[in-house]
Amino acid sequence: MEAEVLIKAENVSKKFAKSLKKSLFYGVQDLISGITGREQNKDLRKDEFWAVKDISFEVRRGECLGLIGHNGAGKSTLLKMLNGLISPDEGTITIKGKIGALIELGAGFNPILSGRENIYNNAAVIGFTKKEIDQKLDAIIAFAELEEFIDMPVQNYSSGMKVRLGFAVAAQMEPDVLIIDEVLAVGDLGFVMKCYKQIDKIIPNTAIIFVSHSMSMISRICNQIILMEHGKVEFQGFDVAKGVNMYYGKFVNNNQSILVDDKVIEDFEFKIEAYNNTINWNDDFNFTISFVNKKLSKMPYFSISLFDKENKPIALMYYKEEFLTIDRQKYILNFCHKKMQLSRGVYSINVTVNQSFNNNIIYRINNVQQLFVESEIEDLPTFLLETYLTKLN
Numbered sequence: 391m392e393a394e395v396l397i398k399a400e401n402v403s404k405k406f407a408k409s410l411k412k413s414l415f416y417g418v419q420d421l422i423s424g425i426t427g428r429e430q431n432k433d434l435r436k437d438e439f440w441a442v443k444d445i446s447f448e449v450r451r452g453e454c455l456g457l458i459g460h461n462g463a464g465k466s467t468l469l470k471m472l473n474g475l476i477s478p479d480e481g482t483i484t485i486k487g488k489i490g491a492l493i494e495l496g497a498g499f500n501p502i503l504s505g506r507e508n509i510y511n512n513a514a515v516i517g518f519t520k521k522e523i524d525q526k527l528d529a530i531i532a533f534a535e536l537e538e539f540i541d542m543p544v545q546n547y548s549s550g551m552k553v554r555l556g557f558a559v560a561a562q563m564e565p566d567v568l569i570i571d572e573v574l575a576v577g578d579l580g581f582v583m584k585c586y587k588q589i590d591k592i593i594p595n596t597a598i599i600f601v602s603h604s605m606s607m608i609s610r611i612c613n614q615i616i617l618m619e620h621g622k623v624e625f626q627g628f629d630v631a632k633g634v635n636m637y638y639g640k641f642v643n644n645n646q647s648i649l650v651d652d653k654v655i656e657d658f659e660f661k662i663e664a665y666n667n668t669i670n671w672n673d674d675f676n677f678t679i680s681f682v683n684k685k686l687s688k689m690p691y692f693s694i695s696l697f698d699k700e701n702k703p704i705a706l707m708y709y710k711e712e713f714l715t716i717d718r719q720k721y722i723l724n725f726c727h728k729k730m731q732l733s734r735g736v737y738s739i740n741v742t743v744n745q746s747f748n749n750n751i752i753y754r755i756n757n758v759q760q761l762f763v764e765s766e767i768e769d770l771p772t773f774l775l776e777t778y779l780t781k782l783n
C-alpha cells in the first residue's frame with residue numbers, strides 16, 4: 391500500500407510587485423476586492439511578476455522532495471506558502487499533520503526570550519502540548535548542544551546556535567511534515583552530519599521538503615526533485631541525478647583562463663579526441679596537446695588535472711617523461727588514459743606546463759576543455775573501484 395500523501399500542492403502560483411509602492415497599492419486594492427466580494431485580479435498588473443508559477447507536486451510520508459534552482463528561482467517563496475507564512479494567489483496547498491519548519495535564520499524566534507522559552511513557543515506553534523514538549527525538552531537542548539546557553543536570550547546567540555536550536559525543535563519533535571531551507575549550510579560540519587542522522591531517523595514517518603544549493607546534500611537525502619527557474623518548473627521527477635545534472639548544466643562555464651604565460655611556448659592547444667568531447671564510462675580517454683616551441687631546449691612536462699562540477703579536484707593525470715631535446719617548431723603530442731572510470735558528468739580540465747617534472751611553471755591554463763562522461767548507470771559516485779572477494783569463511 392502506498393504511503394499517505396502529506397503535502398499536496400496543486401497549480402500553486404504567487405506574484406509579487408517589483409516595487410514596494412506598487413506592492414502596497416495592489417495590496418490595498420486586493421483587500422478592498424476581498425471585503426467587497428469582487429473577484430481579485432488574476433492576471434499580472436503593471437510591474438508584477440510570477441515568483442512561483444503553476445507548481446504541483448505530492449510528497450508522501452517517507453519521502454523527501456528536493457527543491458533546487460538559481461538564486462531568485464522562487465524556492466523560498468514556495469516554502470513560505472507551504473508553511474502558511476504567505477498565501478498563494480492561485481492554486482491550493484493541502485498539508486496533513488504537524489509541520490516543523492526551519493525557513494529563515496532566526497525566524498520564529500522571539501529574540502528577547504531565552505532558548506528554553508523559545509522551544510516552548512515554537513513547539514506549541516507546531517501543535518505540541520506542554521506535556522509533549524516537557525518530555526522532549528532535554529533531548530532538544532542536548533541535540534542543539536546549548537546546555538550552557540539555554541537560559542540566555544536568543545538575541546545573543548550566534549547564527550550557528552540559532553540554526554542548531556531551530557533544527558533541534560523542528561526535527562526532535564518529529565513532526566509529520568518537515569520543511570528545511572538553506573539554513574543548514576550555516577551549521578558546522580559536525581552539526582550538519584548530526585542533522586543528516588536525525589533526518590534519516592525521522593524520514594520513515596515524515597514528509598520532507600528540502601531546499602539547498604548543495605547538490606551532495608540533495609542527492610544524499612531526496613528521492614524526488616524539482617528544478618525551478620524564474621518561478622517555473624524546469625524539471626520534476628524521481629530521477630534526482632537527472633535534475634542535479636540539469637542544474638549543473640546551467641553553470642557550464644566555457645571560459646578558458648590563462649593564469650601563467652612566460653611566452654616560452656605559443657599557440658597552445660588541447661584537444662579531446664572524441665566527438666563532442668564526450669566519452670563513455672570505461673572508454674580510453676585520448677587527447678592531444680600542441681604548441682609551438684619558442685625558447686625551450688627540452689620537451690616540457692604537462693600535468694593535466696580534472697575538476698568536477700563543484701570545482702573540486704578529482705584527478706591528476708601524469709605520465710613518465712623522457713626529456714627529449716626539441717627544436718623551435720610546432721609539436722603535437724598524443725596522450726591516452728586507458729579505461730577512464732569516472733562516473734557520468736562534466737569535468738573541467740586544467741593544464742600546467744612545467745619546464746621539467748614538478749619544476750618552473752611556464753604556462754598554465756584553467757578550463758581548457760570540458761570532458762563529458764556518459765554512463766548507462768546513472769547514479770554512480772565519481773569512482774568505481776573494482777574489488778575482489780579474497781576469502782569466504
Ligand SMILES: Nc1ncnc2c1ncn2[C@@H]1O[C@H](COP(=O)(O)OP(=O)(O)OP(=O)(O)O)[C@@H](O)[C@H]1O
Nearest residue numbers: 406407408441459460461462463464465466467468
Ligand atoms: N516579498 C517580496 N516582494 C517582492 N518580491 C519578492 C518578495 N519575496 C521574494 N521576492 C522575489 O521573488 C523572486 C523569488 O525569490 P525567492 O526568495 O523565492 O527565491 P529563491 O529561489 O529562494 O532564491 P535564493 O536561492 O536566493 O534563496 C525573487 O525575484 C525575489 O526578489
